[in-house]
Amino acid sequence: MAGYRLCGTKYAQTPYYIENISTSIYSIEELCYYFYNNIPLLDSTIIGTELTKWIASELMLPKLAENMNIALERRKSISGFVTPVFRECGYLSTSQLDAYTARLSDYLQLPGPLRLKDKGDALTRTGKYSAAEAAYRQVIEDGKTAAFRPEFLSAVYHNLGVVLMRMLLFEEGLRAFEEAWKLRQSQKHVLAYVRAIAITKPEEKALMELRLKGLSEEEARSVYSEAETTINFARSAANPVIPDDIDSYVRHLMEDYHNSVGG
Amino acid sequence: MNEVRNVLVGFELGKEESQLSYYNRNAQEPVSVPTKVGTNLFRFPTVLAKKRGREEWHFGLEAEYFGTRDDFDLVWGEEILGTEPVDLPDKSYTPTELLAAFIGESLRLLGLRDLTGSISCVMVTMDSLPIHLVTNIRGAFDSLGFSHEQYSLQNSMESFYYYAYSQKPGFWARDVALFIFEEDRVSFRALKEDTTGKPQTVKVITAPPATLSEDLKIRDLQLLEYANKNMSNGSFSGVLITGTGFDMSWPEKSIRYMCRAAKVFYGDNLFVKGACYAAYEHMETHALKGKIYMSEDLVRMSIGMDMLVKGKAMYIPLINAGSNWFDAANEIEFILDDKRELVFVLSSLDEKKRRKCMMDLPDLPDRPNRATRIRLKLFCSSADVCHVTAEDLGFGGFFPATHKVWEDTIPLEAFDDE
Numbered sequence: 001m002a003g004y005r006l007c008g009t010k011y012a013q014t015p016y017y018i019e020n021i022s023t024s025i026y027s028i029e030e031l032c033y034y035f036y037n038n039i040p041l042l043d044s045t046i047i048g049t050e051l052t053k054w055i056a057s058e059l060m061l062p063k064l065a066e067n068m069n070i071a072l073e074r075r076k077s078i079s080g081f082v083t084p085v086f087r088e089c090g091y092l093s094t095s096q097l098d099a100y101t102a103r104l105s106d107y108l109q110l111p112g113p114l115r116l117k118d119k120g121d122a123l124t125r126t127g128k129y130s131a132a133e134a135a136y137r138q139v140i141e142d143g144k145t146a147a148f149r150p151e152f153l154s155a156v157y158h159n160l161g162v163v164l165m166r167m168l169l170f171e172e173g174l175r176a177f178e179e180a181w182k183l184r185q186s187q188k189h190v191l192a193y194v195r196a197i198a199i200t201k202p203e204e205k206a207l208m209e210l211r212l213k214g215l216s217e218e219e220a221r222s223v224y225s226e227a228e229t230t231i232n233f234a235r236s237a238a239n240p241v242i243p244d245d246i247d248s249y250v251r252h253l254m255e256d257y258h259n260s261v262g263g
Numbered sequence: 264m265n266e267v268r269n270v271l272v273g274f275e276l277g278k279e280e281s282q283l284s285y286y287n288r289n290a291q292e293p294v295s296v297p298t299k300v301g302t303n304l305f306r307f308p309t310v311l312a313k314k315r316g317r318e319e320w321h322f323g324l325e326a327e328y329f330g331t332r333d334d335f336d337l338v339w340g341e342e343i344l345g346t347e348p349v350d351l352p353d354k355s356y357t358p359t360e361l362l363a364a365f366i367g368e369s370l371r372l373l374g375l376r377d378l379t380g381s382i383s384c385v386m387v388t389m390d391s392l393p394i395h396l397v398t399n400i401r402g403a404f405d406s407l408g409f410s411h412e413q414y415s416l417q418n419s420m421e422s423f424y425y426y427a428y429s430q431k432p433g434f435w436a437r438d439v440a441l442f443i444f445e446e447d448r449v450s451f452r453a454l455k456e457d458t459t460g461k462p463q464t465v466k467v468i469t470a471p472p473a474t475l476s477e478d479l480k481i482r483d484l485q486l487l488e489y490a491n492k493n494m495s496n497g498s499f500s501g502v503l504i505t506g507t508g509f510d511m512s513w514p515e516k517s518i519r520y521m522c523r524a525a526k527v528f529y530g531d532n533l534f535v536k537g538a539c540y541a542a543y544e545h546m547e548t549h550a551l552k553g554k555i556y557m558s559e560d561l562v563r564m565s566i567g568m569d570m571l572v573k574g575k576a577m578y579i580p581l582i583n584a585g586s587n588w589f590d591a592a593n594e595i596e597f598i599l600d601d602k603r604e605l606v607f608v609l610s611s612l613d614e615k616k617r618r619k620c621m622m623d624l625p626d627l628p629d630r631p632n633r634a635t636r637i638r639l640k641l642f643c644s645s646a647d648v649c650h651v652t653a654e655d656l657g658f659g660g661f662f663p664a665t666h667k668v669w670e671d672t673i674p675l676e677a678f679d680d681e
Contacts (some may be wrong), residue, residue, distance in 0.1 A: 003570060004568060090572065
């Protein structure tokens with residue numbers, strides 16, 4: 001239902017910091033936005049009494065906070081914790097809230113490892129690579145005692161590889177891609193692995209490794225040539241426009257990096 | 264003064280003289296505040312005196328006294344109520360600062376230790392309220408620490424209305440006349456009620472003034488003729504007389520004529536008490552709900568928006584018809600849900616006519632749905648114009664505010680008859 005949703009509740013003086021997305025929120029509507037768009041990230045970093053204390057003291061909604069605490073303590077219900085927030089401000093229409101509740105319920109019924117992988121994926125999307133790595137590694141660890149399907153584990157290893165590459169941990173990333181390939185020789189995993197080799201190693205060494213993996217000379221050169229497109233793109237970005245305030249620029253880059261790797 | 268909490272105050276602010284009253288709940292009527300305890304001196308000059316080199320102010324009679332000293336500077340009413348800063352030897356003061364000093368010092372006549380804590384409402388009444396005075400008076404009260412709910416303004420004719428309609432119903436059962444004397448000039452006003460519509464409206468009609476002779480006998484006859492001319496075609500239940508140049512010694516025939524027609528009251532504090540009655544009406548009794556005084560300052564069109572409040576569709580009023588333009592302001596915040604423009608609903612005073620009015624928001628940042636917060640402010644600069652300002656507040660840490668501002672004006676003109 002389109003329209004203008006009146007904001008009736010207070011704007012917080014002190015924001016609540018959502019660690020998973022490195023973002024501060026000031027209002028109940030922003031909290032609804034987070035809940036609505038980040039179901040896999042409804043974890044213990046947000047579902048808890050720190051949030052309800054903030055709701056009571058900063059948003060001046062003690063009754064809502066109390067209801068949320070009851071849902072959590074007595075009924076251990078994430079849905080019971082989250083949905084009253086939407087109702088308090090009417091952020092969603094009735095049908096939208098029903099659809100969200102159904103989506104949340106479906107998600108909560110997924111097996112734990114699948115939810116953990118989804119969480120890792122969501123953290124990757126928000127740039128929280130270190131936290132994503134932890135989620136993927138937990139799934140892999142659980143997989144040692146549980147019989148996960150190879151397709152599922154290979155997807156986890158693949159995504160782990162992506163995250164590690166983004167954290168510039170190339171060797172570890174390569175090993176993750178290799179594991180993904182071993183579990184499932186899909187074209188995607190093969191390409192990801194060999195491209196990673198070609199991108200992260202000098203040409204001669206890359207060609208040698210590719211040959212060791214069973215590729216012919218011709219195939220190895222073909223893969224390397226394909227990877228060069230990526231390499232050239234990376235090289236073009238190696239000559240960025242240097243801003244006047246280089247200190248702020250570098251500081252910003254460092255903050256982004258530390259934010260992603262949790263340092 | 265026997266009121267110490269929730270005090271309701273009337274403040275007649277004039278260019279030459281001012282006076283105060285407060286509502287006495289025991290007596291159930293306003294009481295004028297004397298400038299000296301135990302006297303009947305209620306009016307005081309609108310004048311300030313400031314000690315050179317110090318922020319020490321005196322007002323009224325005190326100011327006139329201190330003004331004779333070399334180390335004090337006088338500021339007259341025309342300057343206090345003016346538009347330009349006043350340069351004193353040691354410092355320059357804006358009209359708002361001067362008003363704050365005058366109002367602050369005057370209110371101490373009430374003998375209250377904590378003005379902002381004890382006063383519920385101060386109703387300021389003046390002959391007319393141009394925008395610069397509205398702005399300056401508001402600024403003065405704000406700087407004195409009063410909240411917006413603690414003060415209001417109305418012109419003297421509205422105070423006349425509240426005075427008249429706060430009397431017993433017999434007084435205003437029919438029209439109410441007002442004779443205003445200014446030495447040798449007298450002017451006539453009348454309150455006329457229209458009970459046929461809803462809400463019932465009361466308006467003031469004005470007649471051309473007359474000049475009276477200094478000869479008291481001729482003066483009486485002239486007043487009789489003037490009263491007859493203006494009252495003979497109407498039906499009056501009450502007559503009020505105020506101002507300087509009138510006393511009970513000379514108007515024998517004219518008063519006899521008026522008394523035959525209606526109840527007659529004379530007093531110099533009609534407007535200040537009317538202001539006090541208005542404060543009492545607004546804050547406590549609401550006895551005149553259902554009636555609207557058709558002030559020239561009245562906003563005659565409501566502005567609102569159809570909004571979603573906790574998921575329910577509701578009409579939210581933003582500017583209410585029936586309020587004075589200087590009291591008509593509002594501020595809200597809302598989230599845009601699949602909307603890139605603002606739609607206002609305008610309705611007539613009697614709520615029988617409605618139309619919509621759109622305000623575009625060009626270059627509104629592109630964001631996901633329900634991720635843009637807008638602050639909307641409305642205020643009137645006259646009875647005919649409402650100014651609208653919309654500001655982008657972004658969405659917290661998700662989408663930083665651009666603080667882009669869009670402005671528009673909505674004319675508050677009457678609907679065309681269809």
